[in-house]
Amino acid sequence: MLIVQKFGGSSVADAERVMNVARRVTDTYRAGNEVVVVVSAQGDTTDDLIAKAKEINPNGSKREMDMLMAAGEQISVALLAMACEQLGCPAVSLLGWQAGFSTNSKYSAARIKTVKAERIRAELDKKKIVIVAGFQGINKYDDVTTLGRGGSDTSAVAIAAAMNADLCQIYTDVEGVYTADPRKVPTARKLDEITYDEMLELATLGAQVLNNRSVEMAKKYNIELEVLSSLKHVPGTKVKEVTKMEKMLIKSVAKDTDVARVMIVGIPDEPGIAFKIFSRVAQAHVNVDIILQSVGRDGTKDITFTVPAGEGERTVEALREYCDHLKAKKLFYDTEIAKVSIVGAGMETHEGVASRMFGALSDANINIQTISTSEIKISVLIDRADADRAVAAVHHAFFDED
Numbered sequence: 446m447l448i449v450q451k452f453g454g455s456s457v458a459d460a461e462r463v464m465n466v467a468r469r470v471t472d473t474y475r476a477g478n479e480v481v482v483v484v485s486a487q488g489d490t491t492d493d494l495i496a497k498a499k500e501i502n503p504n505g506s507k508r509e510m511d512m513l514m515a516a517g518e519q520i521s522v523a524l525l526a527m528a529c530e531q532l533g534c535p536a537v538s539l540l541g542w543q544a545g546f547s548t549n550s551k552y553s554a555a556r557i558k559t560v561k562a563e564r565i566r567a568e569l570d571k572k573k574i575v576i577v578a579g580f581q582g583i584n585k586y587d588d589v590t591t592l593g594r595g596g597s598d599t600s601a602v603a604i605a606a607a608m609n610a611d612l613c614q615i616y617t618d619v620e621g622v623y624t625a626d627p628r629k630v631p632t633a634r635k636l637d638e639i640t641y642d643e644m645l646e647l648a649t650l651g652a653q654v655l656n657n658r659s660v661e662m663a664k665k666y667n668i669e670l671e672v673l674s675s676l677k678h679v680p681g682t683k684v685k686e687v688t689k690m691e692k693m694l695i696k697s698v699a700k701d702t703d704v705a706r707v708m709i710v711g712i713p714d715e716p717g718i719a720f721k722i723f724s725r726v727a728q729a730h731v732n733v734d735i736i737l738q739s740v741g742r743d744g745t746k747d748i749t750f751t752v753p754a755g756e757g758e759r760t761v762e763a764l765r766e767y768c769d770h771l772k773a774k775k776l777f778y779d780t781e782i783a784k785v786s787i788v789g790a791g792m793e794t795h796e797g798v799a800s801r802m803f804g805a806l807s808d809a810n811i812n813i814q815t816i817s818t819s820e821i822k823i824s825v826l827i828d829r830a831d832a833d834r835a836v837a838a839v840h841h842a843f844f845d846e847d
């Protein structure tokens with residue numbers, strides 16, 4: 446079998462962990478499989494590199510930031526290759542460009558265009574374990590690019606797709622995908638299976654256990670993923686198209702604190718205003734999430750929407766001139782909010798899911814500021830200070846048996 450195994454930063458954080466990963470990889474190799482391994486930077490290396498850059502230049506160019514951040518994964522691949530050699534197995538480390546990753550030129554958020562896997566194939570044919578640096582590629586100018594935080598998951602799925610792998614395993618520091626972040630909610634339960642659509646929502650709504658683009662790609666190429674522990678030998682969670690019917694109405698609760706709320710108060714209540722506002726936001730390349738428009742009163746209305754936390758300031762700048770022109774009463778953003786969501790295909794066919802969620806928040810005396818729903822998720826915006834309590838209360842309402 447051809448197996449792709451991805452190990453995240455905490456799984457290779459120190460020498461002992463690197464040897465642990467090497468044991469898993471070489472065991473898979475010795476069982477007669479072809480093994481391609483994708484690794485992330487050790488522990489907090491990526492954060493540390495970003496901090497180093499900020500000490501020198503808080504606004505370093507994105508090209509140089511990518512050059513810097515890609516260094517973390519270079520260290521991991523070399524160390525892991527040496528660890529495999531130490532255990533008596535031939536291994537070769539490859540950077541993103543050597544492994545054939547071509548991306549577009551959007552530094553720090555590059556999209557993979559193609560993975561030309563000839564070199565990986567050639568090394569596998571030489572009976573080597575191939576260890577690829579996750580999170581990175583090269584653009585048409587031959588410059589190093591990175592795929593965005595958490596991007597190594599996507600590197601692994603891209604290789605699995607390009608090489609038609611039999612298995613794609615994502616090893617991490619928890620045992621799988623849980624009903625809530627197991628580090629925050631001690632009663633969270635591991636799921637045996639979750640659908641691509643549910644996992645995609647969950648990843649997008651803040652559960653960083655898988656990067657959302659990796660799930661999107663896995664769905665597109667029908668690659669079944671397994672999320673499992675790099676330390677314990679126990680079954681993990683399968684991410685796939687269809688899962689067996691379970692009685693679970695929802696699969697998981699997620700929290701996202703990477704949100705800012707932009708508010709425009711007192712704008713004229715007339716046609717075309719929303720169009721003009723959101724055209725300006727789009728021109729500034731800001732992704733808008735939840736939008737709320739108040740009922741018009743005295744010829745004016747309010748529009749509130751959310752954007753990623755780091756883009757709040759940019760959004761307000763993009764709108765300032767237009768809002769002055771409209772004589773809006775107030776234009777501002779705040780980041781003291783969080784989004785708490787429940788996800789599950791089961792809610793589509795069951796009534797009472799929303800009321801159970803809102804009841805749990807009400808019992809915990811947590812005020813809901815905005816609500817947004819789709820077929821398989823319900824999200825609420827609340828004060829950031831209440832976020833962990835809200836996750837616990839909602840999780841309790843759906844998963845803890847009284």
Ligand code: ADP
Binds near residue numbers: 651
């Ligand atoms: P890696 O370094 O292996 O890529 P990440 O830190 O990116 O690992 O993702 C794993 C983390 O995701 C876990 O340590 C856990 O705290 C967090 N997490 C959040 N929500 C969930 C969830 N529903 N199930 C499992 N883990 C979750």
Ligand code: ASP
Binds near residue numbers: 594598
């Ligand atoms: N090292 C990168 C990050 O910290 C990529 C990854 O971990 O997937 O975001």
Ligand code: MG
Binds near residue numbers: 595656
């Ligand atoms: Mg990750």
